[in-house]
Amino acid sequence: xxxxxxxxxxxxxxxxxxxxxxxxxxxxxxxxxxxxxxxxxxxxxxxxxxxxxxxxxxxxxxxxxxxxxxxxxxxxxxxxxxxxxxxxxxxxxxxxxxxxxxxxxxxxxxxxxxxxxxxxxxxxxxxxxxxxxxxxxxxxxxxxxxxxxxxxxxxxxxxxxxxxxxxxxxxxxxxxxxxxxxxxxxxxxxxxxxxxxxxxxxxxxxxxxxxxxxxxxxxxxxxxxxxxxxxxxxxxxxxxxxxxxxxxxxxxxxxxxxxxxxxxxxxxxxxxxxxxxxxxxxxxxxxxxxxxxxxxxxxxxxxxxxxxxxxxxxxxxxxxxxxxxxxxxxxxxxxxxxxxxxxxxxxxxxxxxxxxxxxxxxxxxxxxxxxxxxxxxxxxxxxxxxxxxxxxxxxxxxxxxxxxxxxxxxxxxxxxxxxxxxxxxxxxxxxxxxxxxxxxxxxxxxxxxxxxxxxxxxxxxxxxxxxxxxxxxxxxxxxxxxxxxxxxxxxxxxxxxxxxxxxxxxxxxxxxxxxxxxxxxxxxxxxxxxxxxxxxxxxxxxxxxxxxxxxxxxxxxxxxxxxxxxxxxxxxxxxxxxxxxxxxxxxxxxxxxxxxxxxxxxxxxxxxxxxxxxxxxxxxxxxxxxxxxxxxxxxxxxxxxxxxxxxxxxxxxxxxxxxxxxxxxxxxxxxxxxxxxxxxxxxxxxxxxxxxxxxxxxxxxxxxxxxxxxxxxxxxxx
Numbered sequence: 001x002x003x004x005x006x007x008x009x010x011x012x013x014x015x016x017x018x019x020x021x022x023x024x025x026x027x028x029x030x031x032x033x034x035x036x037x038x039x040x041x042x043x044x045x046x047x048x049x050x051x052x053x054x055x056x057x058x059x060x061x062x063x064x065x066x067x068x069x070x071x072x073x074x075x076x077x078x079x080x081x082x083x084x085x086x087x088x089x090x091x092x093x094x095x096x097x098x099x100x101x102x103x104x105x106x107x108x109x110x111x112x113x114x115x116x117x118x119x120x121x122x123x124x125x126x127x128x129x130x131x132x133x134x135x136x137x138x139x140x141x142x143x144x145x146x147x148x149x150x151x152x153x154x155x156x157x158x159x160x161x162x163x164x165x166x167x168x169x170x171x172x173x174x175x176x177x178x179x180x181x182x183x184x185x186x187x188x189x190x191x192x193x194x195x196x197x198x199x200x201x202x203x204x205x206x207x208x209x210x211x212x213x214x215x216x217x218x219x220x221x222x223x224x225x226x227x228x229x230x231x232x233x234x235x236x237x238x239x240x241x242x243x244x245x246x247x248x249x250x251x252x253x254x255x256x257x258x259x260x261x262x263x264x265x266x267x268x269x270x271x272x273x274x275x276x277x278x279x280x281x282x283x284x285x286x287x288x289x290x291x292x293x294x295x296x297x298x299x300x301x302x303x304x305x306x307x308x309x310x311x312x313x314x315x316x317x318x319x320x321x322x323x324x325x326x327x328x329x330x331x332x333x334x335x336x337x338x339x340x341x342x343x344x345x346x347x348x349x350x351x352x353x354x355x356x357x358x359x360x361x362x363x364x365x366x367x368x369x370x371x372x373x374x375x376x377x378x379x380x381x382x383x384x385x386x387x388x389x390x391x392x393x394x395x396x397x398x399x400x401x402x403x404x405x406x407x408x409x410x411x412x413x414x415x416x417x418x419x420x421x422x423x424x425x426x427x428x429x430x431x432x433x434x435x436x437x438x439x440x441x442x443x444x445x446x447x448x449x450x451x452x453x454x455x456x457x458x459x460x461x462x463x464x465x466x467x468x469x470x471x472x473x474x475x476x477x478x479x480x481x482x483x484x485x486x487x488x489x490x491x492x493x494x495x496x497x498x499x500x501x502x503x504x505x506x507x508x509x510x511x512x513x514x515x516x517x518x519x520x521x522x523x524x525x526x527x528x529x530x531x532x533x534x535x536x537x538x539x540x541x542x543x544x545x546x547x548x549x550x551x552x553x554x555x556x557x558x559x560x561x562x563x564x565x566x567x568x569x570x571x572x573x574x575x576x577x578x579x580x581x582x583x584x585x586x587x588x589x590x591x592x593x594x595x596x597x598x599x600x601x602x603x604x605x606x607x608x609x610x611x612x613x614x615x616x617x618x619x620x621x622x623x624x625x626x627x628x629x630x631x632x633x634x635x636x637x638x639x640x641x642x643x644x645x646x647x648x649x650x651x652x653x654x655x656x657x658x659x660x661x662x663x664x665x666x667x668x669x670x671x672x673x674x675x676x677x678x679x680x681x682x683x684x685x686x687x688x689x690x691x692x693x694x695x696x697x698x699x700x701x702x703x704x705x706x707x708x709x710x711x712x713x714x715x716x717x718x
Contacts, residue, residue, distance in 0.1 A: 212482060219479075359517075360495035360510045362554050366536040367492075371576040379621040380665040381682060382634045387651040388667075389428035389679035393420050398671035400445045401660045405452050409433065410660070410669060412677050413443035419457055421469075427667065427681045436467055438474050445487045450494045454511070458485035464499045466511060478509055480516050487529045489539065496553070498539050500527035506541050508553055518556040522549065529571045533595075534578045542569030548583050548593065562593050564600055571613045575620035582623060582637070584611035590625055590635065590643060604643035606633055615668075617661045622646070624668060626656035632670050632680070649680055 105128055112121040131137045396415035403410045410430075413419045418437045422430040441460030448455055454475065455467040464478040464485055483502035490497055496517065497509045506527050508518040525544030532539045537553045548562040548569055567586040574581055580601065581593040588609050592601040609628040616623055616637070623637040632649040654673035661668055667681035 215482065357513055359515070360512055362491075362496070362517075362537050363493070364554075369535040369576075369578055371534070372578070377617075377619040377665065379619040379638075380617040380661060380668070382617075382622055382624075382646055382668075384682040385634075385647070385649065385668060385680045386683070387649070387678055388681050388683055389426070389430065390651075391422065391430055391677040391679070392675065393422075393432060393677075394418070394675050396442070397654075397657065397673040397675055398677055399443055399657050401658045401669055401671050401677070402446045402448055402455075403660055403662055404448050405450055405663065407452060408662075410662070411446045411448070411455060412671060413446040413457060414675070415442035417442060417459070419443060419446055419455070419467075421455075422677075424662075424667075424679075424685060427679060427683050427685050430677075430679070434469070434472070436474075438465060439463060441484075444485060447488045447490055449490055450492055456488045456490065456497055458488050458499055460484045462501070462503075464488060464497070464509070466497075476511070476514050478507075478514060478516075480507060481505075484526075486527065487531075489530050489532050491532050491537075491553075492535055498530045498532060498553075500530040500541055502526040504543075506530050506539075506551070508556075518553060520551045520556055520558070522558045523547070525568070528569060531572050531574055533574050534576060536578060540572045540574065540581055542572040542583055544568040546585070548572055548581060550581075550595075560598060562600070564591060564603070565589060567610075570611060573614060573616060575616050576618060577620065580620065582614050582616065584614050584625060586610040588627070590614060590623070592637060592643065602637070602642040604635065604645075612656065613658045615659045615661055617665045618663065619665070622661075622665075624659050624661065626659040626670060628655040630654055630656060630672065630674075632656055632659060632668070651678055651680075652676070 108124060109121060112124065394412065394414035394416050398412050398414050400413040401410060408424045409421055411419055411421050417439045418435055420432055421434040423433050424430045439459035439461055443457055443459050446455060446457045453469055455469060456464065458464045462481040462483055462485055465474055466476040468475040481499065481501040481503055485499050485501045487500040488497060495511060497511050498506060499509065500506045504523050504525065504527060506520040507516050510517050523543040523545050527541050527543050529542040530539060539551050539553060541549050541551065546565040546567060546569060549558050550560040551558050565585040566589065569583050569585050572581055572583045579595050581595060584590045588606045588611055589603060590606060590611060591603045594601040606625060606627060611625050611627055613626040614623060621638040623635045625633045625635065627633055630652040634646045634649065636644040636646050652670065652672040652674055656670050656672050658671040659668065666685050667679055670678050
């Protein structure tokens with residue numbers, strides 16, 4: 001049988017370190033018969049055994065924590081030896097003062113005591129000491145002793161903090177490595193993009209050069225027949241020259257012989273030296289003598305155009321060649337024929353000088369603009385406009401519109417490579433008067449000459465053509481652009497034509513000589529629109545590089561550029577006063593620029609759809625915009641009011657490509673990709689249908705065919 005020993009509460013004990021220890025009641029393990037203890041009266045043996053046990057467990061027990069070997073754990077009959085035991089402990093060798101983790105059994109006991117679980121504490125003590133006595137717990141194995149220790153929270157926290165610091169250091173190092181790798185990757189990506197872009201640019205330049213070379217080859221091939229013709233003419237001229245030299249020598253010999261004969265025999269042959277010489281034909285028949293040369297009235301008349309003057313020179317040259325060859329082939333020529341031949345040569349040279357076309361000159365100063373001197377107009381009554389007519393005359397989208405400066409006529413240009421001239425008969429109808437074809441690609445723009453006698457068109461084939469409306473033919477073809485020609489504009493004097501092209505240039509043409517007088521370079525992308533400032537030598541261009549530029553036609557230099565558009569500029573126009581530029585872009589923005597202040601005056605966004613074209617009415621207080629969503633939007637552009645929406649005109653089934661007010665601001669026409677031209681008006685158009693007849697004419701490069709009669713024009717102004 002075993003018996004339990006209970007330690008009674010005792011008075012508090014104050015240790016040397018000043019800490020207050022209190023003993024608590026604690027049930028000891030039940031005594032086991034198998035546990036061999038010294039007899040109770042052998043106090044010295046008990047004390048020695050406990051000292052040895054204390055020294056052995058010093059490394060595993062916390063200093064000052066309650067343990068099973070403390071003096072308070074002895075039975076009551078040993079308490080009188082407490083002081084002796086304390087003295088022996090103090091005299092014993094002291095262990096190291098390292099802080100060790102709490103023993104598991106002490107931790108559990110303290111927990112059970114704090115929670116007043118006395119019965120559980122009794123059971124735990126009984127079983128614990130029984131296992132320890134049997135050597136199953138605390139046998140001296142270091143691994144088992146460590147497993148019975150409760151780790152100190154502070155040591156554990158310190159270990160965790162060290163681990164966290166190490167992990168943070170490794171994380172920072174990994175972040176540095178990742179940042180370096182990211183920067184290296186970004187640099188490689190930029191280099192890759194740069195080299196890729198450079199490669200694409202080189203490929204584009206190569207392709208462009210290949211296309212230019214092919215175009216140049218084709219262009220040079222056109223000169224081969226001309227060179228061959230010039231070579232033939234040169235050979236004929238050299239032949240004539242040699243024949244004339246031979247004839248000159250022969251005539252000189254004859255003259256010398258005749259002079260010698262006259263000196264020798266006098267006037268034996270009855271030749272009157274003062275009489276005019278008689279002309280002799282190849283058959284020897286005598287003709288009436290004449291002292292007057294061939295008439296040059298027709299050739300030198302200033303009213304003839306360039307083509308008739310060139311034709312007169314060519315006809316005169318051919319006739320002279322025929323006469324020279326006939327005379328030289330007929331045999332030796334008498335002195336009279338030689339004199340006539342020399343006179344004809346001088347007349348031909350004078351004719352060539354008279355028919356040489358001089359270069360046109362730009363005015364040195366701007367002319368006075370009458371619209372800046374107080375000449376004003378009433379704004380178009382756009383609030384009453386409605387769809388009153390639809391014209392279907394083209395088989396493809398209509399790309400451009402242009403009004404005649406003085407007649408109720410307008411021209412429509414289309415992607416079917418033709419242009420058509422219409423006369424407005426009523427608010428709901430217009431009649432076809434003339435059509436022209438000759439371009440090899442779609443037409444991009446059309447413009448009337450200020451006098452209304454010529455029409456300029458440009459096309460996707462890069463050509464600019466001038467059409468003579470009176471002769472119903474193509475008067476000239478201008479071929480210096482290397483890519484699509486987008487827009488054309490006449491100078492107000494009518495001597496010059498400006499054209500804008502996808503080859504990043506704008507060219508100024510002399511329409512009388514067909515020469516390029518200026519090439520304006522400076523845009524970084526396609527030049528989409530060009531317009532002359534009224535009564536001046538300045539012109540404005542809009543480009544795909546998002547800028548609007550103003551150029552001096554005399555020097556070819558850019559004097560001002562306006563920045564503000566967010567996408568390619570599709571159209572630029574001046575008002576009649578010339579002090580405001582309106583421009584639109586592919587992002588749906590419309591802007592007004594003040595020329596005098598060199599600043600943006602107003603701006604409005606019409607939505608995400610592109611604005612293809614814009615047009616002022618003659619008062620410049622109304623601005624119409626052709627939008628990609630098939631709507632014509634009309635804005636209030638009066639000075640000081642900015643840009644405000646007035647009305648939206650709906651009727652087209654596809655994108656609106658161009659728009660124009662008639663010169664009297666009575667109606668508005670719009671062109672669309674739905675291959676129609678629509679008329680917007682109040683329902684009444686004054687002066688409509690005033691042409692003399694209903695002729696319809698088709699004009700091409702090589703021939704002209706009349707459907708009814710020649711085109712008629714009104715007798716007076718509109």
